[in-house]
Amino acid sequence: MSKDSDQTGAKDYRATLFLPQTDFPMKAGLPQAEPKWLAKWEAEDLYGRIRAAAKGRPQFILHDGPPYANGEIHSGTGLNKILKDFVIRSQTMMGKDAPYVPGWDCHGLPIEWKIEEKYRASGKSKDSVPIDQLRKDCREFALKWIDVQRGQFKRMGVMAEWAHPYTTMNFAAEATIAGELHKFVDVGLLYRGFRPVMWSPVEKTALAEAEIEYHEKTSPTIYVKFPVVRAGLLKDRPEKSLSVVIWTTTPWTIPGNRAICYSPKMTYSLFEVVDASEGALASKGELLFLSDALADQTASHAKIEIKCVAEVDPSTIHCAHPFRELDPYYGFDVPLLAGEHVTDDTGTGFVHTAPGHGEDDFEIVLKNDPNYPAKHPDAFRVITADGAFAPEVPVFAGKYILSRDGKKEGDANGAVIKQLIESGKLLAKGSLRHQYPHSWRSKAPVIFRATPQWFAAMDKPFRAGKTLRQLAMEGLAATRFYPAAGANRIGSMVEGRPDWVLSRQRAWGVPLAIFVVKATGEILNDKAVNARILEAFKAEGADAWFNSPASRFLGEGKNPDDYEQVKDILDVWFDSGSTHVFTVEQPVDSHWPQADQADLYLEGSDQHRGWFQSSLLEGCATKGHPPYKAVLTHGFVLDEKGYKMSKSIGNVVLPQTIADQNGADILRLWAASSDFTEDLRIGGEIIKANVDAYRRLRNTIRFMLANLAGFEESERIAVSEMPELERYIVAKLAEIDALVKKGYADYDFNRVFNTVFSFCTNELSAFYFDIRKDALYCDKATSVRRRASRTVTDEIFRRVVTWLAPILCFTMEEAWTLRYPNESVHLQLFAETPAEWADPALIEKWNRIRSLRRVITGALELQRKNKVIGASLEADPVLYVEDAADAALFAGLDLAEISITSGAEVATGQAPADAFRLPDVPGAATVFRAAQGDKCARCWRVLPEVGEVPEHPDLCHRCADAVG
Structure with missing residues (x-):
């Protein structure tokens, strides 16, 4: 409020006022x-001073979920670190000792992929680079980006133990991670299995669900005729005219077909083609086996008209592979197997089954023959690691599912479709836009491919007879979730997840540092051997596993030729899922605090299937409980339009x-x-x-x-x-x-x-x-x-x-x-x-006073708008209240002071009809009156008393007293 006088010749009283002063x-x-x-x-050293001041207070541990050290931070990463800083600072100011150890995830595909791109740009192949050099380049790349990100996080105002962060590539950390894997061996949860897993042809490695993201993809759809053999259904027709029709969105899997599944809950019939439109691939008179529920839909896609000839029991049918006539390789029979996974929502009611390329496909053949993989190894050698048909696959050898960089379709689908047409086995084709799994790192589509991998068993009893799944669900029930809905989200994921795929076919990371007895296939669980492995890792890092002969770890008395040294790399989620051990529970750095459990994990909501889950499983497997007491999640950062x-x-x-x-x-x-x-x-x-x-x-x-x-x-x-x-x-x-x-x-x-x-x-x-x-x-x-x-x-x-x-x-x-x-x-x-x-009662009282005050300020604003007054001090309003209780609120109070007017009066009763009212403040109205008197040259209030003090004729009593 400026106190310059507007009265010509009036004394300047600014020096007598307590005017605001600040820098x-x-x-x-x-x-x-x-x-x-x-x-x-x-x-x-403000952070150090805070730590010293907080020493001895109750401890609060936020364990940092490690970002990847592979590029500049983005809005989501920045948000995450800022929220963590809010937690650390607020917990500290609430009287806790709340240190913050930031961390980085340094292993795995995000970094190795960047190094591979660098090699490719210089005309080199990753396979031509010695593994020592590759791992060295990955380590240096991670170190560079740790420094960049650290500076960017600091710029956000994030307070942390920046001089002593944790990294998963620290030698002691790598040793701890390997030691945690050995604990899985100790409790019998680690096993080598053979089954289809999500596989990245571009990165040539298995992937877990947490490494997958879904994007829209257009896939070719085909209806394929499998000739019926040994059916004996219709004596008056040649059996070669009979076909079971399947539908698939992955034409490249047809060479891997080994069975067809049907639903025991659905009915099936034999349909005759009675008419075919121009361009149709079927001929009049052909006989097709279809489910009754999907027959019309199939006929529409195939541009044919059909009629039902007879109901058929699918269990009596055997088929030939559609490429049987091309090469003896395809000379096997294709049985029809009952499968609960077959539905009547799309397709033909018959499901093409390639056991090397689908989870349901694999499980159904295993259910019918537990020794199927050993009896039919060719079914699992159709596609190589880079997504090409294997050399022994006739007609299609060398064709790729994807382009080498994964950005485009390869020539495999086209080659299969072309051959089906030439063989007369294609009934119809089309395309489908759908959500499809892609690699989180390369952004390329993935495939299902059966390979031997190392798994952690979810349903094997091991701790007091409980399974890892049971312990994880119990752990989640004991965890606080913010928001609470997070408990249901991660719970449903854990409840239905498959065994954890722990192995990766890569080079940069912590290896599955174990040996397998060749004669039995069992894991060598020798405490002395494991101790030597961990000591080597502590001294030299995980590089020691690749640089040393097996004899270094096996020790005397064991022939290295009797053992397989596993060279697969651990899933990077196992790395980050183990960070609680070497950062919180058994800190490998003396600057870090120690606690049995972290008080809080805080990450994006996508980590329900990522770090929250891998940490949960790792902790429950090795200790029987989660490494955290509470989990807080945040959403994704989108642009202004929500994209x-x-x-x-x-x-x-x-x-x-x-x-x-x-x-x-x-x-x-x-x-x-x-x-x-x-x-x-x-x-x-x-x-x-x-x-x-x-x-x-x-x-x-x-x-x-x-x-x-x-x-x-x-x-x-x-x-x-x-x-x-x-x-x-x-x-x-x-x-x-x-x-x-x-x-x-x-x-x-x-x-x-x-x-x-x-x-x-x-x-x-x-x-x-x-x-x-x-x-x-x-x-x-x-x-x-x-x-x-x-x-x-x-x-x-x-x-x-x-x-x-x-x-x-x-x-x-x-x-x-x-x-x-x-x-x-x-x-x-x-x-x-x-x-x-x-004082809740006083607050309630003043809430009403403030509501009534709005009726006054509203009335004054109207007068100001109509240019009757320039400032509220020119007013002396009357507030009418109908309720005596409202009038009583102002006892002992100065309504003029509260209303910022020179005078004000409270009247009880009905206000004049033209009084100002507000619809949301019933029982009150204001009548405007202009203030009477002269304007005080110091406080600008208009009062009758101005001029009554002879020494200060231009001041009110209060101001005259103030200036002496």
Whole structure:
């Protein structure tokens, strides 16, 4: 409020006022200021000082889910680290010892794939590079990106043990990971199995479900005729005209076909082709076996008309492979097998079965013959590791399912379809747009391919007779989930998941450091051998497994020729799933804290099938319980329109860019003000809205700093001696304090920020500070009202700045150090709020007063709009209330002060018809009156008393007393 007089020749009283004074600028300049704060914190070892101050407090451990060290951070990664920083800072300020050890996942395909791309760009093949060199290049690549990401995380204001992070490629960590695998051997959960797994032809390795993402893909669809043999169904027709029809979206699997499945719950018939449209591939008179439910649909696709000839029992039928006439390789019979997985929603009712390329396919042949893989090895040698037909597959050898880079269809599907047409075995073809699994790393489609792999058994009893699945489900029941729906999501995944595929056919990672006895196929579980392996890993890293002869680990008395040294690499999810062991439970670095369990895991919701799950299974297998007590998830970051960010679309918003242009505190405010448990949106307009909210909040902080200039403890006044308005604000402080602390305890940062922001904008800026400007500026220093307001403002400042410090870490540090130059707000605890401050009845009373006040301010705004008045101090309104209880609310209060008018009156009864009313405030109305008297040259109130003090004829009584 400017106090310049508008009266010509009037005395200038500005020097007698307590005008706001602060060095806290309105313009934040965050992009320039924040790096200076970071440098100061690092120079002063703020993180170390916080750790020292927190020593001895109850411990809180957030275990960091490790991002991959393979590129710059993106909005999702930035959001994740910012949320973790909110947790660490808030838990610290709530009186916990909350260290934060950041980590990185350094092994696996994300990094190895980048190195392979580098080799290919220089004309080299990965296979031509010695494994030592490949692993060295991967390690150096990871180190480079750890440094880049660390700098980017620091720029976000994230406070952590940056000098001592954990990495999965640390030698001690690699030894621990290998040791955790040995524990799986100890309890009998590790086994080598043979079955179809998701396989990446581009990366030449098995993949687990957690390494898969689904994208739309257009697949060719074909209806194929399998000639019937040995049926004996119709004596008056040659059997060569009879065919069972199957439908598939993977033509390339036809050479791998070994059976056809039907449903025992469906009915099947023999149908004759009675007419064929132009372009149809079937001939009039052909006989086709189809399910009754799908016969018409099949005929429509094949452009034919059919009639039912006879009902048929599929179990009596055997077929020939459609390529039998091409080569003796396809000379086997194709049996029809009953399968519960066959449905009548699409296809023909007969399901093409290639046991080497489908889970259901494999299980059905195994059910009918447990020794099937040993008896029919050719069924599992159709496709090589790179997705090509094997050399021994006639007609199609060397044809690829995908192009070598995985970006396009190969020539396999086309070759199979062409041959089916030439052989007269294709009934119809088309295409289907559907969701299809792709590799998370290469983004290329995957296939199912039966290979020998190492698995962790989910359903083998091992710990007190319980299975890993049972222990995991029990562990989830004992875990707190934020939001609660996460428990159901991960629970359904664990409940239905297959055995865990632990092996990968790669080079960069921790190997399955075990030996297999060649004579028996059993795993060598020798404590001395395992100890030698782990000692070597601790000293030299996992490279020792590839650099050393087997005799180094086997020791004396064991012939290396009797053992197979397993060279497969562990699933990278096993690496990250084991990090709790060497980072939390048995820390390999003396700088890290130790705990039996982490208090919290915090990651994106996709980690229900990723890190949350691998950590759960690893912990339950080796210890019998999860490594975490609670799990918090956040959504994905989308653009402003709700689309996934993509470089090709050009809608990527990088956190580094926001920090450079607007400041990291704006990004942190966005994270706190959004409901991060759902998918979040970010973009230019959203950032602008957050900049505006930040500006409003900053102005509130600035007002407090400006009006606390020179505040001394001698000014402080007890709450019991304060005016009622201050006691109301104190009661609101107590109410907000409880909400904030509960919000932080529940990791509900959205509720924390919005509660504090609403308090600052609605209760403070728009109400309390607006009212108290006059007293703060114009009252004399000793007045109870001014002292009370300064005391309350001090209490507000201490709380608001510390409440917001975990969120706006730079801005609140700036505000705090202006009052306390030798302190950091991040070394403070949330202030204890006296229990006697709470006063729900007083809050309820003032809620009604504020509602009634709106009827006055609404009336004044109308007069201002009509240019009757310029400022509210020119008014002396009458507030009419119909209820005497409303009138009683104002007993002992100055309505003019509350309304920021020069005078005001409360009247009980019915207001005049033309009085101003608000529909949502029944029982109240305002009649406008202009203030009478002269305008005080110092406070600008219009009062009859102005001129009554001879020494100060242009002042009111209060101002005359203030200036002496």
